[in-house]
Amino acid sequence: MNGKAPSLLVTGGSRGIGAAVCRLAGARGYRVAVNYVSDEQAAERVVADIKAAGGEAFAVAGDVGREADILAVFEEIDRRFGRLDALVNNAGVVDRMARVDEISLDRLERMFRINVTGSFLCAREAVRRMSTRHGGQGGAIVNLSSAAARLGSPGWYVDYAASKAAVETMTKGLALEVAAEKVRVNAVRPGIIDTDIHASGGEPDRVAQVRDALPMKREGTADEVARGILWLLSDEASYTTGTVLDITGGR
Numbered sequence: 001m002n003g004k005a006p007s008l009l010v011t012g013g014s015r016g017i018g019a020a021v022c023r024l025a026g027a028r029g030y031r032v033a034v035n036y037v038s039d040e041q042a043a044e045r046v047v048a049d050i051k052a053a054g055g056e057a058f059a060v061a062g063d064v065g066r067e068a069d070i071l072a073v074f075e076e077i078d079r080r081f082g083r084l085d086a087l088v089n090n091a092g093v094v095d096r097m098a099r100v101d102e103i104s105l106d107r108l109e110r111m112f113r114i115n116v117t118g119s120f121l122c123a124r125e126a127v128r129r130m131s132t133r134h135g136g137q138g139g140a141i142v143n144l145s146s147a148a149a150r151l152g153s154p155g156w157y158v159d160y161a162a163s164k165a166a167v168e169t170m171t172k173g174l175a176l177e178v179a180a181e182k183v184r185v186n187a188v189r190p191g192i193i194d195t196d197i198h199a200s201g202g203e204p205d206r207v208a209q210v211r212d213a214l215p216m217k218r219e220g221t222a223d224e225v226a227r228g229i230l231w232l233l234s235d236e237a238s239y240t241t242g243t244v245l246d247i248t249g250g251r
């Protein structure tokens with residue numbers, strides 16, 4: 001890795017699972033680019049925590065639903081770090097509970113623009129920097145899917161579930177495209193994890209409501225998901241690509 005600490009971009013690194021990935025990666029020696037879309041203070045808190053622990057990090061604003069923002073985020077990483085070794089395609093959104101027969105075009109387009117198109121464009125920019133085909137030194141990408149991709153989320157948000165299924169198919173296809181170019185691509189499939197995402201979908205009590213129906217009778221933590229992601233990024237997972245790791249407590 002050129003003797004320098006590896007560099008990592010986490011989209012949506014300001015809160016929830018992304019923030020947990022940033023903090024753990026910082027502690028494990030990655031130089032971390034903490035992307036956020038609106039909560040600058042949260043992103044700066046993550047950066048401050050990483051620096052306080054002796055690591056290197058910076059916050060970078062950018063909406064993964066906008067190509068121009070994505071290009072600017074990657075250019076900032078080029079300037080600051082000089083290269084990119086790892087990407088976690090974490091930024092993602094849900095929406096209000098709704099059946100398919102209630103879903104608007106605006107909602108569908110937003111969901112797919114952020115969750116699917118954003119993940120594709122970030123992966124594209126990462127591969128252009130990592131792949132030996134483009135003169136890179138290799139790298140690793142982890143995409144955030146969801147148990148929803150398996151379950152379909154009827155009555156909750158089938159559109160979200162379908163967007164995550166698209167992320168899984170992208171993971172498989174891209175992994176095979178770049179397997180011989182020193183880039184590994186995997187995904188994680190979290191179950192119910194205690195973050196702000198449920199409140200952002202209008203269901204602040206969701207975790208408490210479903211807890212008893214979960215196999216372990218508890219939700220997962222962002223740290224538990226982060227540990228799986230860090231493993232997939234690491235050389236410990238050097239022969240693992242194109243796979244999806246369930247972190248669902250058996251759900």
Ligand code: NAP
Binds near residue numbers: 016035040145193194
């Ligand atoms: P969260 O707590 O709602 O945090 C979302 C993060 O993404 C924030 O840092 C937010 O930035 C950022 N973000 C949102 N829209 C963005 C955009 N357009 N561009 C850039 N950043 C954006 O979410 P989470 O629960 O940690 O979820 C992270 C990922 O895991 C998502 O892909 C989600 O679908 C997936 N997941 C979560 C669960 C769960 O139960 N929590 C389960 C399965 C899968 P700001 O702070 O600036 O708003």
